[in-house]
Amino acid sequence: MYLSSLQIRNFRNIKETQLQFNPRVNIILGKNGQGKTNLLEAIYFLGIARSFRTSCDTVLITQGMDGFFLSGIVVQQHNIQDKIDVFLEDTKKVRINNKFLPRIIDLIGHFQVIIFFPEDLHLVKGTPDIRRRFLDILLSQSDPQYLHYLQQYHKIHKHRNKMLWQLKTGQEGAAISDIDVWDIQLQETSNRIIKARKESIKVLDGLSTGIHHQITTGSEIVKISYKPSVFNKEKRFDEIRKGHTLSGPHLDDMCFQINGIDAKKFSSQGQQRTAAISLRLAEMEYLYQQIKELPVLLLDDVCSELDDVRKGYLMKAVNQGGQIFITTTELDTVRELMDGEYKVFTVKDGLIIG
Numbered sequence: 001m002y003l004s005s006l007q008i009r010n011f012r013n014i015k016e017t018q019l020q021f022n023p024r025v026n027i028i029l030g031k032n033g034q035g036k037t038n039l040l041e042a043i044y045f046l047g048i049a050r051s052f053r054t055s056c057d058t059v060l061i062t063q064g065m066d067g068f069f070l071s072g073i074v075v076q077q078h079n080i081q082d083k084i085d086v087f088l089e090d091t092k093k094v095r096i097n098n099k100f101l102p103r104i105i106d107l108i109g110h111f112q113v114i115i116f117f118p119e120d121l122h123l124v125k126g127t128p129d130i131r132r133r134f135l136d137i138l139l140s141q142s143d144p145q146y147l148h149y150l151q152q153y154h155k156i157h158k159h160r161n162k163m164l165w166q167l168k169t170g171q172e173g174a175a176i177s178d179i180d181v182w183d184i185q186l187q188e189t190s191n192r193i194i195k196a197r198k199e200s201i202k203v204l205d206g207l208s209t210g211i212h213h214q215i216t217t218g219s220e221i222v223k224i225s226y227k228p229s230v231f232n233k234e235k236r237f238d239e240i241r242k243g244h245t246l247s248g249p250h251l252d253d254m255c256f257q258i259n260g261i262d263a264k265k266f267s268s269q270g271q272q273r274t275a276a277i278s279l280r281l282a283e284m285e286y287l288y289q290q291i292k293e294l295p296v297l298l299l300d301d302v303c304s305e306l307d308d309v310r311k312g313y314l315m316k317a318v319n320q321g322g323q324i325f326i327t328t329t330e331l332d333t334v335r336e337l338m339d340g341e342y343k344v345f346t347v348k349d350g351l352i353i354g
């Protein structure tokens with residue numbers, strides 16, 4: 001799968017552009033603050049309908065404008081082409097081959113992208129919600145059924161919380177027995193989510209261990225384990241006291257160990273960064289196994305903070321054959337790591353030439 005062209009209007013500092021991409025390597029070159037990451041963000045938005053660096057869509061609109069527009073042609077296996085339009089006017093809208101999707105979330109799975117960026121470090125050392133988001137995006141991109149359960153779970157969880165809050169605050173119309181109905185549904189969807197997360201983490205663990213072993217030339221063993229929060233209805237009275245649900249997959253986490261110790265607490269920043277890269281490469285492999293296509297890789301600033309061994313391994317992995325977009329401030333650093341053809345785009349003050 002690859003993105004063959006992209007039209008961008010009023011996205012961050014990119015006012016109007018029409019780009020044709022190389023099916024393999026696209027190098028995005030420019031000085032700091034010119035719009036390189038903005039371009040990757042636009043490509044990511046075309047796949048996920050959200051940004052990887054903000055949860056607020058309106059900050060993506062060029063200052064002083066009313067909305068943004070993205071339109072890309074994605075080429076799938078057997079040369080099947082899809083036109084994907086994602087835009088924000090008063091609300092966010094998505095069109096595939098000129099047909100509006102009833103729900104934005106249904107976009108996920110049409111154009112698989114993976115981002116590698118400096119903040120990936122937080123996959124290891126950050127808060128659990130960052131790891132849950134990682135898992136949810138990956139599983140949603142590979143299995144529409146997962147996305148369905150996840151949405152169901154969020155809906156039930158929200159209703160149940162509302163009811164607990166009503167009971168806590170003594171509002172009329174709320175009865176403890178009403179929660180039983182929600183509990184049955186919560187239990188069911190929660191089991192499905194936990195099962196999917198458990199299976200995928202097992203695969204990701206195996207893949208990451210192998211990749212990490214190679215990147216660190218055998219000096220480190222990384223292990224990823226799942227820390228599920230199994231829904232427990234015995235907590236009901238505490239929940240009424242607090243006014244919200246105290247167990248369930250919305251509180252899940254996963255844990256990284258490097259050479260047997262908890263990486264979040266004890267590993268160095270460099271070790272955490274490498275573990276995060278191993279996880280991203282494992283993500284790429286996982287998606288490939290699931291959808292039988294290489295996802296598009298977006299590599300933001302990845303070479304600036306890695307040593308040569310790790311850099312070399314990363315590049316070897318990304319040179320496997322899929323499409324990649326890589327940002328850099330120096331062409332030579334990236335060019336020498338690429339084998340085969342590539343196209344260079346220069347970015348200056350939001351203007352992209354390629």
Ligand SMILES: Nc1ncnc2c1ncn2[C@@H]1O[C@H](COP(=O)(O)OP(=O)(O)OP(=O)(O)O)[C@@H](O)[C@H]1O
Pocket residue numbers: 011012013030031032033034035036037038039059060061062063301329
């Ligand atoms: N909504 C917006 N409207 C207009 N300009 C914006 C908007 N959001 C961000 N920018 C501008 O985009 C520029 C930053 O772009 P970006 O983050 O892509 O830089 P970069 O080329 O990746 O730089 P670096 O090499 O430092 O990572 C800044 O000049 C910022 O002011």
Ligand SMILES: [Mg+2]
Pocket residue numbers: 036037038300301327
């Ligand atoms: Mg940047």
